[in-house]
Amino acid sequence: MKITRALLSVSNKAGLLELAQFLNERGVEILSTGGTKKALEEAGIPVKYVGDETGFPEIMDGRVKTLHPKIHGGILGLRDNAAHMAAMQQHGIRPIDLVVVNLYPFRETIAKPDVTEEDAVENIDIGGPAMIRAAAKNFAHVAVVVNPERYQTLMEEIETNGTLSLPFRRLLSQEAYRHTSEYDAAICAWMAKTTPGAGEYPDELALFCEKVQDLRYGENPHQTAAFYREKGVVGGIAQAKQLAGKELSFNNIVDLEAAYRIACDFPQPAAAIIKHTNPCGTGIGDTLVDAYLKAYSADPVSAFGGIIACNRQVDEKTASEIAKLFVEAVIAPSYSAKALSILTAKKNLRLLEAPVLTERQEWDIKRVSGGLLVQTSDVGTVSRDEMTVVTKRQPTEAEWTELLFAWRVVKHVKSNAIVVAKDGRTIGVGAGQMNRVGAAKIAFEQAGEAAKGAVLSSDAFFPFRDTIDEAAKAGITAVIQPGGSIRDEESIAAADEAGIAMVFTGRRHFKH
Numbered sequence: 001m002k003i004t005r006a007l008l009s010v011s012n013k014a015g016l017l018e019l020a021q022f023l024n025e026r027g028v029e030i031l032s033t034g035g036t037k038k039a040l041e042e043a044g045i046p047v048k049y050v051g052d053e054t055g056f057p058e059i060m061d062g063r064v065k066t067l068h069p070k071i072h073g074g075i076l077g078l079r080d081n082a083a084h085m086a087a088m089q090q091h092g093i094r095p096i097d098l099v100v101v102n103l104y105p106f107r108e109t110i111a112k113p114d115v116t117e118e119d120a121v122e123n124i125d126i127g128g129p130a131m132i133r134a135a136a137k138n139f140a141h142v143a144v145v146v147n148p149e150r151y152q153t154l155m156e157e158i159e160t161n162g163t164l165s166l167p168f169r170r171l172l173s174q175e176a177y178r179h180t181s182e183y184d185a186a187i188c189a190w191m192a193k194t195t196p197g198a199g200e201y202p203d204e205l206a207l208f209c210e211k212v213q214d215l216r217y218g219e220n221p222h223q224t225a226a227f228y229r230e231k232g233v234v235g236g237i238a239q240a241k242q243l244a245g246k247e248l249s250f251n252n253i254v255d256l257e258a259a260y261r262i263a264c265d266f267p268q269p270a271a272a273i274i275k276h277t278n279p280c281g282t283g284i285g286d287t288l289v290d291a292y293l294k295a296y297s298a299d300p301v302s303a304f305g306g307i308i309a310c311n312r313q314v315d316e317k318t319a320s321e322i323a324k325l326f327v328e329a330v331i332a333p334s335y336s337a338k339a340l341s342i343l344t345a346k347k348n349l350r351l352l353e354a355p356v357l358t359e360r361q362e363w364d365i366k367r368v369s370g371g372l373l374v375q376t377s378d379v380g381t382v383s384r385d386e387m388t389v390v391t392k393r394q395p396t397e398a399e400w401t402e403l404l405f406a407w408r409v410v411k412h413v414k415s416n417a418i419v420v421a422k423d424g425r426t427i428g429v430g431a432g433q434m435n436r437v438g439a440a441k442i443a444f445e446q447a448g449e450a451a452k453g454a455v456l457s458s459d460a461f462f463p464f465r466d467t468i469d470e471a472a473k474a475g476i477t478a479v480i481q482p483g484g485s486i487r488d489e490e491s492i493a494a495a496d497e498a499g500i501a502m503v504f505t506g507r508r509h510f511k512h
Contacts, residue, residue, distance in 0.1 A: 002097070002162070002163055003023070003026075003028055003097045003098050003143070003158065003163075003164070004027075004028060004029065004095070004097055005028065005029045005030075005031065005074075005094060005095060005096050005097055005098070006023055006028050006029070006030050006031070006096070006097065006098035006099070006100065007030075007031045007032070007050070007066075007071070007075075007096050007098070007099050007100070007101070007131065008020060008030055008031070008032045008036055008040070008047075008100045008101075009032055009033045009034070009036050009050075009066065009100075009101050009127075009128065009131070010036050010100060010101060010102045010148075011035075011102050011103060011104050011105055011125075011128075012102045012105075012148055013035075013036070013039055014148040015148040015151045015152075016036065016039060016040075016148075017039065017040070017043050017045065018151065018155075019100065019151045019154070019155065020040050020043070020045045020047075021043075021045055022155050022158075023098075024045050024046060026158070028098070029048060030045070030046065030047045030048065031047070031048050031049075031050050031053055031096070032047045032048070032049070032050065033049070033050045033051075033058070033065050033066060034058070034062060034065070037049055037050075050065060050066055050068075050071065051065070053070055053071070053094075054068040054070045054071065055070075056068060063126065064127070065127060066127040066128075066130070066131055067126070067127050067130060069091065069093065070091075070092070070093050070094075071096070071131065072130070072131070072134050073087070073088060073091065073093040074088070074093050074094055074095050074096035075096050075099060075131060075134040075135050075138060075142055076134050076137065076138050077093065077095060077138075077141075078138070078140070078141065079095065079141045080141075095141075096135075096142065097141075097142060097143065098142070098143050098144075098145070098164075099131055099132065099134075099135035099142060099143070099144045099145070100144075100145045100151075101128050101131050101132050101135075101144070101145075101146060102128070102146050102147070102148070102179075103125040103128045103129065103132075103146075103179075103180075103183055104123045104124065104125040104128065105123060106120070106123045106124060106125070106183065106186055106187060106190075107186050109123040110123075110186075110190050117194065120190065120194075124187055125183070129180045129183065129184075132144055132146060132176045132179065132180055133176070133177070133180055135173075135176065136172075136173040136174075136176040136177050136180075137173075139166075139169045139170050139172070139173035140166070140169075142169070143164045143168075143169045143172055144169075144172050144173060144176045145172055145176075146175060146176050146179040147175060147179070150172070150175070178208075181206075181208075182208040182231060185206040185208060188202070188206070189202065189206075201374060205372065205374065207230070207365075208230070208231045209228035209229060209230050209231060210228065210229050210231055211226055211227070211228050211229075212226075212227040212228060212229050212238060213226070213227050213247075213248075214226050214227075215227055215247075215248070215249060215250050215253075216247065216249060217249070217250065218250045219250055219251060223250075225250045227248070227250075227253060233362075235354075235355055235357065235358070236354075236357065237253065237256055237257045237260060237331075237354060239354060239355075240256070240331065240352045240353065240354035241352065241353045241354070242350060242351070242352050243335070243340070243344075243351040243352065243353055244340075244343070244344045244347075244349065244350070244351040245329065245347070245348055245349045245350030245351055246348050246350055248329070248350060252307065252328055252329050252350065254277060255274045255275070255276070255277060255306075255307040255328075255329075256274075256307055256309070256329060256331050256352065258274050258277040258278070258279075258307075258412065259272045259273070259274040259279075259307045259308065259309035259331065260272075260309040260331050260354065260357055261357060261412060262274075262279055262282055262309065262409065262412045263282075263309040263310055263311040264309075264311050264356050264357040264358075265359075265408050265411070265412070266284055266311060266408065268284050268285070268286075268291075269284065269285055269286065269287055269288045269290070269291045269310075269311065269312050270282070270283065270284045270285075270291050270310070270311045270312075271283055271288065271291040271292040271294075271295040271308065271309065271310050271311075271318075272295060272308070272309045273295050273296065273298075273299075273302075273303045273306045273307070273308050273309075273327075274306055274307045274308075274309070275302050275303075275305070275306045275307075277414065278413055278414055278429065278431040278432070279409060279412060279413065279426060279429060280298065280299040280302035280303055280306060280429065281294075281295035281296055281297070281298030281299050281302070281303060281425065281426055282295050282298070282409050282425065282426045283295035283296075283297075283298065283424060283425040283426070284405060284424045284425075285424060287317075288310055288312045288313075288314065288315060288318045289315070289317040289318040289321060291310075291424075292308070292310065292318050292321055292322065293321060294423070294424055294425035295308075295425060295426075296321070296325070297425065298425050298426045298427055298429075299429075299446060303325060303327075304325065304326055304327075305326060305327065305328060306327055306328065307327065307328055307329050307330075307331070308322060308327050308329070308330045308331070309330075309331050309332070310330070310331070310332040310333075311332075311333070311356055312332070312333065313332065313333060313334040313335065313336060313339075314330070314332045314334070314335045314336065314339045314343070315336050315338075315339055316336060316338040316339050316342065318339065319335070319336075319338070319339035319340075319342040319343050320342055322343065323342050323343060323345070323346060327349065328349075328350060329349070329350035329351070329352060330343065330349065330350070330351055330352070331351075331352040331353075331354060332352075332353065332354075333353065333354065333355060333356050334353055335351065335353065359379040359380060360377075360379065361376055361377060361379055362376075362377050363375070363376065363377070364376065364377045364378070378411065378509060378511070381407070381408065381411070381507075382407075382505045382506060382507050384400065384404065386505075386506070387480075387503050387504065387505050387506070388483075388503065388504045388506070389501065389502070389503055389504075390483065390488075390492050390502055390503070390504050391492060391495045391496050391500065391501050391502045392496050393496075393499055393500070393501045394501055395478045395501040395503065396478075396501075399455055399477060399478040399501060401424075402421050402422060402423075402424070402454070402455040402478070403455050403457065403478055403479075403480040403503060404480075405421055405424060406419045406420070406421035406426070406455055406456070406457035406480060407457050407480050407505065409421065409426055409457065410457040410458065410459045410509060411459065411509040411511070412511065413429060413431045413459065413511065414431045414432035414511050414512070415432065415459055415460065415510045415511055415512060416430070416432070416433045416434070416435065416436045416438075416439045416459070416460070417429075417430065417431055417432075417439060417458070417459040417460075417509075417511065418430040418436065418439040418440045418442075418443045418456060418457070418458055418459075418467075419443065419456070419457045420443045420444065420446075420447045420451055420454050420455070420456050420457075420474075420476070421454060421455055421456075421457065422447075422450060422451075422453065422454035422455070427446070427447040427450045427451065427454060428442070428443035428444060428445070428446040428447030428450075428451065428454075429442075429443055429446065430442035430443035430446075436458065436460070436462060436463065436467050437464070437466045437467045437470060440456070440458075440467045440470050440471065441470060443456075444470065444471075444474040447474070451474040451475050451476060452474070452475030453475060453477055454474075454475070454476055454477070455476065455477065455478040455479065455480070456471050456476045456478070456479045456480070457479075457480045457481070458479070458480070458481040458482075459482075459508065459509040459510060459511065460481070460482055460508050460509070460510060461481055461482050461483055461484045461485040461488065461491075461508070462481060462485060462487075462488075462491045463485055463487060464487060464490065464491075465487070465490040465491050465493070465494040467491075468491050468494035468495050468498070468500065468502075469494055469498075471498075471500065472494070472497075472498035472500060476500060477499075477500060477501065478500060478501040478502070478503070479495065479500055479501070479502045479503070480502075480503045480505060481502070481503075481504065481505070482504065482505050482506060482507055482508045482509075483504030483505070483506060484504075484506075484508070488504075
């Protein structure tokens with residue numbers, strides 16, 4: 001397929017001039033509109049105005065400019081169909097072999113905090129998607145490019161082969177349809193959010209992601225896997241930059257997410273060490289190294305081979321301590337030069353850099369066979385003023401500090417979850433158990449004698465008093481839990497009998 005005429009009309013001007021110059025040097029006639037035409041003219045690249053081709057000017061503030069038979073006939077005409085070619089000749093329609101179009105910045109427009117409905121609507125492209133879909137349909141004879149990152153490949157193929165192969169055109173067609181479907185889905189999602197009475201959840205849900213990388217395998221070696229990034233979403237683990245170490249595994253990524261969410265949930269320096277998505281240690285301190293040492297001391301055995309997350313720049317002292325332990329990966333907002341030098345000396349250690357995660361309301365999606373469960377994410381917490389002390393004894397100020405710390409941590413532990421904390425660190429974690437007293441016993445066993453004088457946090461209410469009775473035996477002095485059981489009075493009575501202070505938050509944090 002020899003390219004003789006190309007239509008260029010792009011919102012994103014990246015790489016435009018280089019491509020246009022390349023085409024011009026090879027004798028390709030370029031048609032264009034509006035801002036694209038102006039950019040080419042200013043660069044001294046010959047360009048023909050679409051209005052001169054159609055004999056019809058742009059009208060309605062540019063809403064109508066390429067919606068014309070001389071444009072769409074030139075794109076859609078089958079070159080090997082005599083009737084099509086005769087119709088084109090009869091109506092003065094010349095073939096268009098290459099369509100390079102990307103669309104009005106709708107997503108970027110609606111992301112602005114002060115966007116008006118008028119601005120949003122005017123950034124809904126009509127002519128662009130029509131041309132893209134027309135060219136994509138006629139991939140047997142026409143090439144369509146929607147992504148500036150494809151320009152280099154396009155030029156290389158023309159330079160090497162003098163043409164664009166059918167497999168390449170088919171690939172471009174598939175990318176084009178994905179591009180327009182994502183664009184329409186973004187408009188649909190915006191309409192769903194802004195139309196009165198549309199409801200919080202749309203009747204149909206479309207998710208669009210781009211592949212970050214193939215993974216060696218999934219949770220187990222016999223499973224294949226890949227890592228995708230959700231389009232249009234800024235921040236998160238999917239945007240992290242890997243600075244060093246081996247390729248990330250499926251399980252690494254899952255654990256990095258869990259670890260970073262915990263660390264970033266604290267305003268003060270914090271560190272979390274994760275094994276199998278649960279924290280074997282979490283600590284806060286005046287400095288990052290203090291926080292890390294607290295997290296490590298919580299369970300040194302389980303910390304081996306874990307994932308470490310820090311919510312501050314990793315400095316030399318913290319890096320030196322981390323380097324003493326075998327871990328799979330470390331994630332932090334940044335690393336000092338000396339810290340990076342220390343940690344990169346462990347050649348297989350994966351080091352990732354990502355902006356601190358901020359709590360934001362977004363959909364939490366879980367797959368079930370044949371479908372998806374969609375919910376709002378569990379963000380935010382309950383302030384101390386909103387909590388209720390339900391026992392005779394009030395927590396001391398020191399206990400309040402530990403209770404609020406433990407309450408933040410338990411939110412990130414798989415249910416049934418119990419966290420025992422003391423001195424700004426977890427000392428016992430019972431995660432993912434079938435009954436709550438069983439989770440507590442695991443946490444007490446891990447904490448050992450250190451449980452005396454510690455506090456306990458539970459992600460959900462106590463159905464029986466047995467957990468409080470076990471807490472009393474272990475030496476727990478204060479408990480924080482949501483409350484709401486029909487047997488709350490039994491747990492309160494057990495706490496009063498043992499002199500334990502107990503706080504109700506009124507909010508549950510199940511994590512399945």
